Amino acid sequence: xxxxxxxxxxxxxxxxxxxxxxxxxxxxxxxxxxxxxxxxxxxxxxxxxxxxxxxxxxxxxxxxxxxxxxxxxxxxxxxxxxxxxxxxxx
Numbered sequence: 001x002x003x004x005x006x007x008x009x010x011x012x013x014x015x016x017x018x019x020x021x022x023x024x025x026x027x028x029x030x031x032x033x034x035x036x037x038x039x040x041x042x043x044x045x046x047x048x049x050x051x052x053x054x055x056x057x058x059x060x061x062x063x064x065x066x067x068x069x070x071x072x073x074x075x076x077x078x079x080x081x082x083x084x085x086x087x088x089x090x
Contacts, residue, residue, distance in 0.1 A: 001055040002044045003063055004078045004085075006036035013043055015063060015070040040078045042085065056085050 006014040014036045045053050057063065059082050060074030072078070 001053050001057050002042050003057040003072045004040050004042055004059055004081050005073050006038070006040055006078075008036045014073060038077065040073065040075075040081045042081070056082060058082060 003015075008014060008017060017036070042056065047053055057072055059072050059078040062071055063069045
């Protein structure tokens, strides 16, 4: 599956940032308190054999199947991009 989100000035996706705390630590964290771009982007994901997974997660849903995974952005711009992408594949 792919997901829609926003890139931050540090280059990480917005799901790697906690509100008010900046970029999370760990493998994806830079520790910066950067701002996200208003324009959403599609972040592709890949299966175990490095093939792209074509399904796009709906805005506001969890990235993974577990409830403790981050939720994708559900702003109007992300919803609009999702509608455009899913209309093309319908």
